[in-house]
């Protein structure tokens with residue numbers, strides 16, 4: 014199935030040179046908005062909007078839990094400044110067409126990506142789950158539970174992770190962690206998402222630069 | 223790393239962790255006395271140990287002579303007096319404060335005054351366990367990972383009354399045994415479970431909140447973060463009842479909402495959906511094959 018890309022500026026999911034960008038056609042049943050404003054188009058099988066931290070509802074509007082059409086959100090998971098992962102989080106609404114999900118999944122899988130479908134909730138799947146853990150690691154570090162190296166080594170040796178939480182935070186950028194957790198905290202309001210002290214410091218220093 | 227410790231006792235050596243810890247000690251050349259409440263479990267563990275070390279030889283990880291020496295150095299008894307001349311006694315008995323305190327109290331009466339006691343507890347306080355004996359300065363937390371015979375990591379924690387010298391001696395032994403110790407504090411979950419248990423709870427809450435299916439959550443975590451297993455697969459493997467016990471141990475101490483047992487976890491445990499062992503958890507298992515993945 015062919016897909017059309019409408020693009021403005023750099024995409025966090027598909028930086029310049031990505032094969033997926035090259036695979037687009039001038040006409041097709043699927044439209045992807047990479048930085049261009051969402052335009053509903055009922056004549057297409059699916060209309061996809063690249064998301065940053067916002068919900069799909071920001072683009073489509075919501076209707077008391079009945080929202081849903083051929084519009085989908087998506088984002089390729091990326092830890093801050095690190096290279097994007099191979100995962101596409103595909104965002105649906107309660108009444109999203111199954112055919113739109115199937116078509117979006119098909120083009121991403123054909124391009125070699127893994128696709129996980131998420132409800133339209135803040136942080137989707139990964140940030141919702143890992144950011145509180147990274148916050149806990151920052152708190153443990155401040156409270157002296159363990160050194161950064163020991164915490165990372167514990168996760169590598171004890172859980173088989175490729176890297177530990179402090180390494181992950183440093184690779185992705187503590188200021189990025191601040192931005193993500195602040196956005197999640199605004200929505201969820203639970204202490205687990207409140208940006209950790211070290212992330213707040215990193216953000217303040219960046220802002221002062 | 224050198225150590226003055228020559229003989230190691232393992233309490234609960236007929237159990238999962240104790241049997242693995244005894245392998246770690248004997249494989250590294252320490253005379254190892256295995257202790258448990260029944261000869262039957264000790265004999266079973268001996269059989270498993272022979273099988274494990276036999277495979278290590280087959281795979282070229284150790285020489286046949288090393289295996290023979292390790293097995294020759296392993297003794298087993300249901301008589302606690304067999305531990306009297308140990309320099310270090312590691313306990314891996316049931317996770318029950320009363321049982322552990324009583325055990326340490328009894329060991330205190332028969333072991334040499336300078337012997338070190340180590341606890342492999344996952345959820346209890348080292349300080350509270352140590353309070354069961356009169357050598358609180360010589361009790362340390364030594365938390366191995368499952369399966370102990372394969373996992374190098376040990377989380378080491380001193381109790382409030384543990385002396386620096388005892389902690390250093392215990393640390394040196396773990397290195398002499400070929401393990402990788404990390405220092406942590408006597409707090410619920412140490413490092414590993416303090417990070418993991420709330421994370422797994424958050425994954426359960428995400429399922430309950432309809433964020434995504436277990437399959438999609440596990441797929442996202444594996445593909446996006448390069449984890450070997452997703453949190454829900456891992457919970458099925460560990461057992462949902464175990465996760466519940468961990469929550470019930472940690473939450474009352476820390477009052478961290480993320481550590482409290484999610485309602486869905488409670489319902490699944492009540493319904494007997496404990497994961498792998500009952501054939502149904504977040505996934506369904508049939509003849510050990512995994513469905514829904």
Ligand SMILES: NC(=O)c1ccc[n+]([C@@H]2O[C@H](COP(=O)([O-])OP(=O)(O)OC[C@H]3O[C@@H](n4cnc5c(N)ncnc54)[C@H](O)[C@@H]3O)[C@@H](O)[C@H]2O)c1
Pocket residue numbers: 233234235236237238239240257258259260263313314315316317318321325342343344345365366367368
């Ligand atoms: N299973 C794990 O994943 C894991 C990981 C790390 C630490 N731990 C900790 O290790 C300890 C043991 O756990 P397990 O899973 O191996 O349990 P287990 O039930 O497999 O083994 C416990 C053994 O202790 C024996 N025992 C009980 N009371 C005893 C006593 N008074 N004297 C001597 N032996 C006694 C039992 O007969 C049994 O063989 C617990 O403290 C647990 O928290 C478990």
